[in-house]
Amino acid sequence: MSTGALGTWVSDLEKDKDLIGRSSTAERVAGILRDRVTEGFIPPGTRMSEEAIGEALGVSRNTLREAFRLLAHERLLVHELNRGVFVRTLSKDDVVELYRLRQIVEGAAVRELASAPDQVIATIRAAVEDGERAASEHRWPDVGTANLQFHQGIVQLAGSPRLEEFMLRIHAELRLVFHVMHNPRRFHEPYLARNRELMAALESRNTQHAELLLAVYLADAERQLVRAFAGAEPSGPELAR
Amino acid sequence: MSTGALGTWVSDLEKDKDLIGRSSTAERVAGILRDRVTEGFIPPGTRMSEEAIGEALGVSRNTLREAFRLLAHERLLVHELNRGVFVRTLSKDDVVELYRLRQIVEGAAVRELASAPDQVIATIRAAVEDGERAASEHRWPDVGTANLQFHQGIVQLAGSPRLEEFMLRIHAELRLVFHVMHNPRRFHEPYLARNRELMAALESRNTQHAELLLAVYLADAERQLVRAFAGAEPSGPELAR
DNA sequence: CTCACGGGATCGTTGAACAAAAGTACTGTC
DNA sequence: GACAGTACTTTTGTTCAACGATCCCGTGAG
Structure with missing residues (x-):
């Protein structure tokens, strides 16, 4: 350079x-x-x-x-x-698919951890710290943004710009989903600690542990969102508008 | 030009x-x-x-x-x-990325084999047979098409329409790449047997074996294409435009 | 209550127009 | 002959007005 x-x-x-x-x-x-x-x-x-x-x-x-x-x-x-x-109006089914997709792609990305450059890990660390800073200053929407940046960093482990661009759009869809959680703090804040924990596993190159953490992480988030959707959009024929 | x-x-x-x-x-x-x-x-x-x-x-x-x-x-x-x-003009680097991406996505898809519906397996089988029929009738370009349909079927194992759409576009890019192989028969025909072998592993739900077959499959194809690119696009300043 | 039938709003597409940028040919100087 | 600067031409970026096609909705007949 x-x-x-x-x-x-x-x-x-x-x-x-x-x-x-x-x-x-x-x-x-x-x-x-x-x-x-x-x-x-x-x-x-x-x-x-x-x-x-x-x-x-x-x-x-x-x-x-x-x-x-x-x-x-x-x-x-x-x-x-x-x-x-x-x-776009997203449904409960969309949430399920989006999380299935995240599980697959991010899981595969973590599995490439061994061959990922240190710089990507640094990006992930920056996202974690951004989130913690935003939380300490009570900027809760920014916590959500940092959260998605954290996951975008995980995708970078895979080393494919095309995949990164794809997941960028998926994350934009997720933002749409997140709006059903009317209390952004309650939703995003608990994940700060888990982000740090996952990051630690990545930094120590512990693929297995990272994979496990990620899986339960995503499963928990999905469960929360699906429950919120069940409340906001009761079962029955969809009435648009 | x-x-x-x-x-x-x-x-x-x-x-x-x-x-x-x-x-x-x-x-x-x-x-x-x-x-x-x-x-x-x-x-x-x-x-x-x-x-x-x-x-x-x-x-x-x-x-x-x-x-x-x-x-x-x-x-x-x-x-x-x-x-x-x-x-679009694709470079050798594009080929490398595209195959890295295929490896990641299709590998992850195969790993979901256990939870995939039988109907997807049927789709894959149909693609294999289409390819063999096309080959027996010497329609070599159609063999390439069936080949990509085969891989599209593998992606369906993941159970995510969004991922399928994404890979559909990736496969369209691959078609562009394939044109560097001036002899479509020589390039596509050898994969017919490997498709059938991989399909057998999928039908017997042997995830491990399928994963292995897929990995060497993709690695071989990538090597072939990269070599072809090295011949067609000798090292030197790119004269695009 | 259902269903056909308009009126009105909005979309899909066209063709023309003009400014801005890129590409090209032509100059004149050294 | 090489080169820089300058018009000239082509093509893109964007707007505008227009009209047919399609959809939405309210009205009235059955």
Whole structure:
């Protein structure tokens, strides 16, 4: 690496490099909407009117439709022909699948622990510490964000950018799910200790222990969410809206 | 490599023009182009002119851009701002990552063999038999297709539709890779026997054996492809563009 | 109560238009 | 002849207005 002691600012610039090239209006619009949706400001099931949103953001319908395509591909919006796009509504079944998927992918990633570079472990450690700092400052939503970053770090153990990108989108879906837990502190805080415990297993390269911790971790979280869904969405025919 | 000289594929597109007439135009256009690209009719690196293709298919630029956006998200096309979209050119590194990814995902899927429904096994069997039938009739490209269906079946063992969709796109990328093997028979035929062997292990629910077979299977295929890439793309500065 | 039938709203798609960026050809200088 | 700077051309990015197609919903007949 030529980025020696002198030029840390050079590498800093590289972070913004793609930010320059990415000046496409459609993608910026998608970014804005993505935030609004994942933060829960636009509740699931809401219909996204092309006209209203296009006017509000000052972009044409065509550009807005490109942004919609992007977000629909990320499964944050669903596109129904001739009906429009809606904020995704996740069901209990989705939660079950998402956790089955996490179990499979993150489990496989942990199994690659032996061949993972130290830098990935450092990323995971940073996420754990971010979460603890956010908790100590009572920023509970940020605790949730750090939590997902922790798991994103675990996925990095697998060493596949494509898989990382895929799980990034899965984690965006999970954010949607988390909104059923009306008390973010109660939901996220207990996992801080477990994150640290799991991280310790990773740092000592104890694959077996890490795998076990992860499995019970995910199973517990799934159980919590499924129970919350059972309360919020009683059994019976689904009544949209 | 420009669009003019060797571009007979542009006029070939006009044959599909009349297929446009049902459901969403943009998605149908994407479907047509997806086929053309994965079948190798439009070689990697080709620039996809909005005007030329829009005219050939008889759709407006706006609609075509929606189709491009779709295919770019599937990684079959790459979109460079203010320069246009190009057919993806895959590198040796891509091959390595793709096989690392397959190893991880398919390996994890096989490990779920115990809880997989019999119907999935039946799907896998069907793919094996399709491949053998295609081979006996000397339809070598179809052998490749059946091969990928076989692996898609393995992914289904995991029981996650999201993962299946993800791997479907990965398999589309693989099709792009396979085109470096100029002799499809030599490349695909030897795997027919191994498919059958692996299927037998799955049908007898022998997870361990299946896992082992899969691992060497994928490692061999990767080695073959990497070697082919080393021949076709000698070490040296990349002359993309 | 059910079902057919409009009216109105919204989506799907087109074609034209223009600014901005990239690509290309042409100059003039050394 | 090599090179830099400058127009010119092509292509993309984005907007706008329009119109047919489709869906939603309320109304009224049966």
